[in-house]
Amino acid sequence: MNYDKIKDTLLAEVDSGLKFAQSLDDAAEFELFLYYRSNSSVEIRQGVVKATDGIVAGNAVRAAKDQRVSFSSSSGITPDRIKRSVREAIASLKATSEKDNRFQGFCEPKPPGKEGKFAPEILELTTDDLVKFTLQIIGDMTKVNGRILAAADSGISWGGFAIGNTRGLQQASCSAYNAGSAYAMAIDGEERRTAWEALVTREKPLDVTGLGEKAATKARSLLGAKKLNQTTVLPTLWVPEAAASYILSSLQQSAKGNNVVEGLSPIAEKLGEKIAGSSFTLVDDGQNPLGIETEAIDAEGHPQKRTTIIKQGVLKQFLFDSYYGQIAGKPLTGNSSRAGGPFGSSLCYEYTPTIIGKNLEVSPGTKTEDELIASIDGQALLIVDVPIGIFHSDVATGEFSAVASSVFLIEKGEKKMPLEPISVAGSFYKGLEQLQGIGNNVVMTSLLVKTPSLLIDGFSVTG
Amino acid sequence: MLDTLRAAVSYGEKLSADFVEARFDDLTLRTLRRINDTWKDIILKSRTGVGITCYYDATPGYSFTASEDQEDVYETVKRAYKMAKAASTAASLKLDFDERPAVKSRPSDTFTAKVHPRTQDLDFKMDLINRMVESAREVGKDIQNVTGRYGELFGKKIFTNSEGSDINWDFLVIDLPCRVTSKTSTGALVFGSERKAGTLGLEIYKQKGFTPEEIGKAAGKYAAEQITAKACPAGKFTALTDNDLTGVLAHESFGHLSEADFVVMGMSPLVDKIGSRLGTKHTTIIDGGVPNITKHGGLWIPYDDQGTKANMTTILDKGILRHYLQNRGTAKNLNQEPTSNCRAVHFGFIPIPRMTNTYFMPGDLTEEEALEQLGTGIYAIQTSGGQVEGDGSFLFKADRGYWVEQGKIQHPIREVSLSGNILQLLTQVEGATRDLLLWGTYFGGCGKDGQHPLPCGLGGPKLLIKDVTFGGQA
Numbered sequence: 001m002n003y004d005k006i007k008d009t010l011l012a013e014v015d016s017g018l019k020f021a022q023s024l025d026d027a028a029e030f031e032l033f034l035y036y037r038s039n040s041s042v043e044i045r046q047g048v049v050k051a052t053d054g055i056v057a058g059n060a061v062r063a064a065k066d067q068r069v070s071f072s073s074s075s076g077i078t079p080d081r082i083k084r085s086v087r088e089a090i091a092s093l094k095a096t097s098e099k100d101n102r103f104q105g106f107c108e109p110k111p112p113g114k115e116g117k118f119a120p121e122i123l124e125l126t127t128d129d130l131v132k133f134t135l136q137i138i139g140d141m142t143k144v145n146g147r148i149l150a151a152a153d154s155g156i157s158w159g160g161f162a163i164g165n166t167r168g169l170q171q172a173s174c175s176a177y178n179a180g181s182a183y184a185m186a187i188d189g190e191e192r193r194t195a196w197e198a199l200v201t202r203e204k205p206l207d208v209t210g211l212g213e214k215a216a217t218k219a220r221s222l223l224g225a226k227k228l229n230q231t232t233v234l235p236t237l238w239v240p241e242a243a244a245s246y247i248l249s250s251l252q253q254s255a256k257g258n259n260v261v262e263g264l265s266p267i268a269e270k271l272g273e274k275i276a277g278s279s280f281t282l283v284d285d286g287q288n289p290l291g292i293e294t295e296a297i298d299a300e301g302h303p304q305k306r307t308t309i310i311k312q313g314v315l316k317q318f319l320f321d322s323y324y325g326q327i328a329g330k331p332l333t334g335n336s337s338r339a340g341g342p343f344g345s346s347l348c349y350e351y352t353p354t355i356i357g358k359n360l361e362v363s364p365g366t367k368t369e370d371e372l373i374a375s376i377d378g379q380a381l382l383i384v385d386v387p388i389g390i391f392h393s394d395v396a397t398g399e400f401s402a403v404a405s406s407v408f409l410i411e412k413g414e415k416k417m418p419l420e421p422i423s424v425a426g427s428f429y430k431g432l433e434q435l436q437g438i439g440n441n442v443v444m445t446s447l448l449v450k451t452p453s454l455l456i457d458g459f460s461v462t463g
Numbered sequence: 464m465l466d467t468l469r470a471a472v473s474y475g476e477k478l479s480a481d482f483v484e485a486r487f488d489d490l491t492l493r494t495l496r497r498i499n500d501t502w503k504d505i506i507l508k509s510r511t512g513v514g515i516t517c518y519y520d521a522t523p524g525y526s527f528t529a530s531e532d533q534e535d536v537y538e539t540v541k542r543a544y545k546m547a548k549a550a551s552t553a554a555s556l557k558l559d560f561d562e563r564p565a566v567k568s569r570p571s572d573t574f575t576a577k578v579h580p581r582t583q584d585l586d587f588k589m590d591l592i593n594r595m596v597e598s599a600r601e602v603g604k605d606i607q608n609v610t611g612r613y614g615e616l617f618g619k620k621i622f623t624n625s626e627g628s629d630i631n632w633d634f635l636v637i638d639l640p641c642r643v644t645s646k647t648s649t650g651a652l653v654f655g656s657e658r659k660a661g662t663l664g665l666e667i668y669k670q671k672g673f674t675p676e677e678i679g680k681a682a683g684k685y686a687a688e689q690i691t692a693k694a695c696p697a698g699k700f701t702a703l704t705d706n707d708l709t710g711v712l713a714h715e716s717f718g719h720l721s722e723a724d725f726v727v728m729g730m731s732p733l734v735d736k737i738g739s740r741l742g743t744k745h746t747t748i749i750d751g752g753v754p755n756i757t758k759h760g761g762l763w764i765p766y767d768d769q770g771t772k773a774n775m776t777t778i779l780d781k782g783i784l785r786h787y788l789q790n791r792g793t794a795k796n797l798n799q800e801p802t803s804n805c806r807a808v809h810f811g812f813i814p815i816p817r818m819t820n821t822y823f824m825p826g827d828l829t830e831e832e833a834l835e836q837l838g839t840g841i842y843a844i845q846t847s848g849g850q851v852e853g854d855g856s857f858l859f860k861a862d863r864g865y866w867v868e869q870g871k872i873q874h875p876i877r878e879v880s881l882s883g884n885i886l887q888l889l890t891q892v893e894g895a896t897r898d899l900l901l902w903g904t905y906f907g908g909c910g911k912d913g914q915h916p917l918p919c920g921l922g923g924p925k926l927l928i929k930d931v932t933f934g935g936q937a
Contacts, residue, residue: 046728047556051546054527074509075529095585127549192854389858396652401880401934423934460937
């Protein structure tokens, strides 16, 4: 299927599928989701190549009757597979008397938002182009002095989805992007240090110049690490990639309407309160034309929007889909997703709608990263990559313990030597209250969060 | 379906592919979730599709389709072949493999459940959750949230290749977890959890120790206990890891490093270490798809997704590195045997070296003797996962723990996380208990190269480890 035909083709199948569902049970309410996406990638690791090209296609049906709600999905978007899901969803409804007493119906139709921009040239990229990009990344890594093990990949993803329900909603959205990444392992004797750099864009065809060299240089700079030999409390400066992991593990989780409604968010009762430093502002912009998660509609068909979560340190708003928005009595924010985001599933149609930040953005501060480092009187840690285990934090406790394995010592306002892995622990939310500075170096990270560096005081460190 | 796959293999060979593998998954996944009094998920998924690997000049190209139609499958073969041919020009390290006799499966290769989930209706499974949630409420204190879930994954996995292998077996995993979140007097949230999961029949939930009531009560009790738990101290302590956490240690730290793709590429710290002593005599680590699941638990995986019949591989033998976890190409490159570890999370991904059931072998201590030997330190229990980096750095999260003094449990602690370097840690293992428990889940699973969540089994005894770094309050 060509890119230009996706929406019309999927919408036609949605319409037929809904009519079939209603023919089987006209007293039930139905929602039908169809997904079609082409993914191609070429990966090279130390000369070993793996190449994949395939179409992910699938459908999902939700059925509701007397506040009983069921979900069924199947692989493929052919009429027979869609009918299979419809029949299974109806069978599940009939098989149980258990109700979801909070269910108030599927999404109401609204005018869609805007699809993101993308360069049409991305659709013209071939397997040979991907091979060329990946070899270029590897080649740039090998230019860096010292022993470097190199891995890289590049890929193209394009496709779309359509949603319809028996409330009259029928919408579709399409998108395309390309991406590349470089993973370098610098080795000196028994010491191994790793670094990762990534680029993901819909704005233009992939230009991987410098990506490999950046990763290899970073990995090299981490060699010669010394022990901290302390268990103490220190300020920590999180560069954008690390700061993005902080935001995803903390506020992205606690701002989700499902965690708020279910009593699992530590900030559930803090709307209107100051929960972060005064210079901290966080928005979720589902309509940023260049945001990777930007679509005209979310995974239930509601228009995606721009939502201010925290403004100048004050908690303003949570993120909602239709289910939790209706329960909370709050406006929908267009944040419904089916296993999307940086940790999403390729078979996303198999997942029920849940809430996710689309394109989270932390507003820049005024200082450069060097000025933030210079502002530190005593010792601090410079965390230059995603700490190990940070995504295993629990949303309810708000506490974390992670290992910064790519880390430098800051002393008397200067970046000093690299350190061996250090355990960093504390409360995400106390950390936000103790925010000491925000950089002006906003970067779109590989975790799809746009953020500058964050300087945070008060975490326990040991190593 | 086997005929369609055979035709696909022939078609790939006609296109000039050197070798072709074709597989078909026809899997059913059921997810049920109750949050407090609300039935949030009643989900049924049908996951059906074909995956084709074409090899050209010892370079794999992969493609897939959700369609079973022969013409669509041929188109998929064409794409896989095209990818392999294009990729072969860039490959400087080629992982060729030798021809082997065709593998034929038998019906007895499939695990037979007394009460297979496909034979029970929806209400039976929802009742399991209802009983579990209500029992959790009876025992828990200051409960903020109780979530009960049930998951099942079962169905056919069919495989053939250019050697004429003919493999047809059924996968099965079930899972019944409960999680209770309670609120402390200061407003902080704490949690407790319990589950029973693995390749099992539903009859397990009638067995003493694994009934929904007992699972729910355990989760409620653990959450209640965490209300008064103190923060885990930061620093180095002797640790006793329970069977669950020991499993994560085996899987996340050592298991991943022993996956042969990392070894071939030189990225694992285990490169060139076969025959070397890496751990103490208490560290024997096994991986295999056919453990004694009736006795110990775990997952039943009699074949991998490259058609290799499962065996039990001793990776580390009393501290000495013996074997890596191989696919056919890495095995030839490293001059070892394939180990049935080539797995894909679903038909949309190319199979890569992954674990099956990975566990430490038991020792000879009782739990009491292990605590006595621990002296003063931390008893770390259950887990919500962990992560390891290519240099061997790791972090594991224990769900809860106890502070131990003079071999006696003193008080519960929370936010317990262990970190360090696995190769160092293996030299610090001072003993193991005599009990061996394995588990494998439907919810959660292993992630590698974007392939998540792959059901994996893991476990072991309780391990006594000195000088473990705990993150926590300074």
